[in-house]
Amino acid sequence: MDKDQASALLDKYRRGECTPEEERMLFEAFNRMPLPDRAPLSDDAYRQLETGSLASIHRKIAQNERRIWQRWASFVAAAALLAFVSVAYLFLDKPSGTGENRLASEILPGGNRAVLSVAGGPSLQLDSNQSNIVMDGKHIVYADHTPISGLELGNFNEALLPLVLTTPKGGTYQVTLSDGTRVWLNAASTLKYPSRFDGKERTVELSGEAFFSVAKDTKRPFRVVSDKQQIEVLGTEFNVSAYPDEGATKTTLVTGAVRLHVGTNGVSVSLFPGEQAVSKEGSVTKQEVDTESFTAWKDGYFKLNGSLQHIMAQVGRWYDVEVIFEHNVDASMELVGEISRDVKLSDILRMVNEIDGGLKFKVEEIAGHQPGESLNQRKRRLTIMK
Template sequence: MSSKITDIYLRYLDEKASRAELDTLFQYFEEASQEDLEALIELGFNNQPQTVRDLEIDASLNRVHTRLLAYQGSSKPRVMRWRTVGFSIAASILIIFGIFHFLTKPKLQDLKDVNPPTASLLIKDAKGTTYSVTDQKDSVWTTENIIYQLVDSQTLRLSLAKNSVKPVEQTFYTERSDFKFVLEDGSTITLNAHSSLKLPIPFDSKERKVELVGEGYFDIAHDASRPFKVWASNNLIEVLGTQFNIRNYPEDQAVTTSLIKGSIALSEHGGTERIILSPGQKAISDASGINVLGSGTKQATAWTTRYFAYEDGELSTILSDLGRWYNVDIDTQSTPAEKRIYMKINKDKKLSEVLKLLGATSNLSFTLVDGKIHTDTTGLEKY
């Protein structure tokens, strides 16, 4: 870490940094390692008066977040225009994560807690039999001419025992954790928690078609003679070879498709509209139709790198994601509508740690009672 960055950061905390210095600082936040960020934030706290260092988490976070919103030129979070404010948003996420780490280190308590999940995957075969992959005694087994190889605790490779066999339909279900698949054509698909993927093995000679419920990240092997198609509710996503993410949880009441690389075409069942996405774009399909937004792919794929990450994310969406990951229920009646959050935290944390950060970021309180998360409940131990 250079002395220049240190000086700019201290000027930022004193509200004396220029716009050019802020741009430099936020660029550094985007590229720096977690260790460098933690060292910088700790330096900032050590240079503040004792009264500032002793502030509660929510006060400190609100102070930083307010400054960042002021830097963006708005007192309210913006839904779009990420291209112009990307660095400030990235910085807000990283600063919030860092401040939480240092302020809560001596204060964390194991109340009624939930540990992060261990990997689990269920397979439903063509006969309707369901079994657990992670319960298999051997790392390699064969069923109906399909070879299953458990590469590691969260990766399953699929291949054929014989060529030109009749396709066998398989459905894969993730429970609390994510799981990665390497398909027989070389494509890879990663499923998020509480998701399912239905596909034939092997694929048809003319197309490769799968059905997704939940969320999946796709890295598709190029094959011009066999386009890859994903059905997600009422939406059809067609590709030749590309990287993209699809979020299709029923409670979202929308299908969100984010394109990282290549090109994909989107259409709705029975509709005549066909939309082509370019890298960096995402499309949200709901009852009103398909809407294309300018960016959002980095946040959309953060879950594949073991992070919960939200840029102006709805609180209800965040709580739903936590519910799936930690296998807890959500008291939707107590969740404030239209509450939006900036947050990033590792998915391997205990639920209590995630709720502490979420509470500090949102200026709300959360409780976990009988396996259900409640928002702003009084008279109980709060995170």
């Protein structure tokens, strides 16, 4: 396929007129094409691709118009992502204009990082090659049954131990509780839970964000306690975002039913699948939402469906960077799109920049790092400016 054919096919794809066979040809052509042969298309063709929004992020205009960007299965694969979604940068050989520097391209995504501790006692850095710990009767093991060594738990069989699982910025981990409930813990989050559930209820405490798949037990309700609310369920799947710095707690129900108790004034609300409760300052509101927008993180991707400020808060936690907006940046602009959480920070910035070509990014190290620290251990600041 020569450049003229590629240009014509790209334009046809932009208009949504490609057949499945033509889409397959387009993907294969980009995957086969060596970088030196990806000569620039004409400026006119480039402008067509830009204005046609071939890439993944669009701005939500005041009239509330949104264009939905299709999630490509191959996008999760790095080769296909760079070959197709980034075609505006690789194939067209055009500068991105994002203003991000070399440091951004070196900042890697987060991974399986967490600390397990006995409340007020010893702690252990969990294996980053694992992703899930299991409360397995008398023992705590990894999901593949590898024993967890290095944490003195005393007489685990008899004692009811208060355990704490903590993820840093740039970390995520899973835990299967003693009743079979599975919990996915997002970055910068803490889950407090007992080594086993005794009594008539199952209670855990959360700060940050987690997705719960609760094992059904009609005799023992499951409760999630956070700073602003308490959730009571019997068996269901839901996501809770309760970061202290966000001011509000969001509970999103995927399956089943839950009841929330907010504050000390007896305020409560029931949720059904597809609904979200937002609790703030003792009050609560309820709305219907796209649940995937709030659970995508546990499946390994960002679903960008909110304000720039909200999206960049997620990015900041995952890439462990402090995010600052200069005063002339509209942080309330809304995004629609999806991107894998496995890409480098620079790939995220390229995508976000397509909202407005005037956006610029500066990533810098914050003074005070220790000698011998790797790049991803150092403190970084991301400034978003015009």
